[in-house]
Amino acid sequence: DAKTTQPPSMDCAEGRAANLPCNHSTISGNEYVYWYRQIHSQGPQYIIHGLKNNETNEMASLIITEDRKSSTLILPHATLRDTAVYYCIVKGGAGGFKTIFGAGTRLFVKA
Amino acid sequence: SAVISQKPSRDICQRGTSLTIQCQVDSQVTMMFWYRQQPGQSLTLIATANQGSEATYESGFVIDKFPISRPNLTFSTLTVSNMSPEDSSIYLCSVEDRGTGVGYTFGSGTRLTVV
Numbered sequence: 001d002a003k004t005t006q007p008p009s010m011d012c013a014e015g016r017a018a019n020l021p022c023n024h025s026t027i028s029g030n031e032y033v034y035w036y037r038q039i040h041s042q043g044p045q046y047i048i049h050g051l052k053n054n055e056t057n058e059m060a061s062l063i064i065t066e067d068r069k070s071s072t073l074i075l076p077h078a079t080l081r082d083t084a085v086y087y088c089i090v091k092g093g094a095g096g097f098k099t100i101f102g103a104g105t106r107l108f109v110k111a
Numbered sequence: 112s113a114v115i116s117q118k119p120s121r122d123i124c125q126r127g128t129s130l131t132i133q134c135q136v137d138s139q140v141t142m143m144f145w146y147r148q149q150p151g152q153s154l155t156l157i158a159t160a161n162q163g164s165e166a167t168y169e170s171g172f173v174i175d176k177f178p179i180s181r182p183n184l185t186f187s188t189l190t191v192s193n194m195s196p197e198d199s200s201i202y203l204c205s206v207e208d209r210g211t212g213v214g215y216t217f218g219s220g221t222r223l224t225v226v
Contacts, residue, residue: 034214043203043217044154046112087153091214097142097207099215101154 003027003090009106012082018075020105022088025069031092033064034099035073037084044087044101047073078109112208113138117218124194124225131190132221134204139184141207145177148201148220157202160187194225 005023012018024033032051036044048055048062050071055062061074075082087104091097114137124130134143145157157177158166166179180188191198201220208216 036214041220041222043115043205043219044215046208046214046216049214085153098156098159099144099205100156101146103153 003100004088004102006086006088006102006105008103009108011108011110012075012078014080014109014111015077018078018082018107018109020073020075020086020088020107021070022073023070024088024090027068027090031090033062033068033071034089034091035060035062036087036089037082038087038104039081039084047086078107080109080111083107083109113140113206113216115204115206115216115218117204117221119221120219121222122224124223126195126225128194129190129192130194130223131188132202132204134187134189134218136185136206141184143181143187144205144215145179145187145189146203146205146217148203150200154203157189191223194223196225199223199225 003024003026032049034049035047038044048057048060050062050064064071085104085106087101091099116135118133143160146154147157148154156169157172158168158179160166160179160181162181162184176192178190201222203220204218205215
């Protein structure tokens with residue numbers, strides 16, 4: 001079973017920041033938080049990952065709470081092309097190499 | 112990151128027949144993963160394929176229905192056997208991109224419709 005909980009859908013206005021929350025209250029010390037997205041009819045695309053520090057790359061920022069029980073993916077300036085399903089995944093540690101997908105959050109970016 | 116070529120991209124098949132999906136990676140990888148995505152649903156892991164050993168199947172998936180081959184470190188096939196309309200899904204292969212740190216890379220998927 002997936003170890004994460006995400007809202008099923010969210011809306012965001014184009015040009016605004018999209019903040020996608022994820023709850024992973026059972027995360028263990030050596031498990032990473034990964035984010036992927038799936039644009040319609042394509043394979044999932046890696047966005048970002050982190051262990052406990054906040055991370056930023058050219059696509060997004062990842063904010064992980066100090067207790068690591070939740071995280072937020074931030075798309076700083078959402079565009080219509082960011083409309084997709086976003087998956088938060090906990091992986092590593094005893095779970096090892098498998099990537100198990102939950103239901104994800106369907107983000108709608110509106111003009 | 113690794114580049115995956117998956118074939119065919121889509122197919123329409125008659126029930127009772129079988130379809131073999133190919134996954135080619137441009138670099139050597141230890142593990143390859145096969146997923147199924149039913150219409151409107153998330154991805155479900157079918158099995159993990161290691162070169163030189165039998166694939167490891169997840170609960171609910173069996174080798175007779177989804178035989179997998181892994182002849183070398185850059186190639187794998189998934190066969191969907193004795194198909195029924197319930198097998199209509201997108202099938203995706205995936206590899207771990209350890210060297211580049213980008214997590215997992217996915218193929219573009221095979222959209223299968225069984226009629």
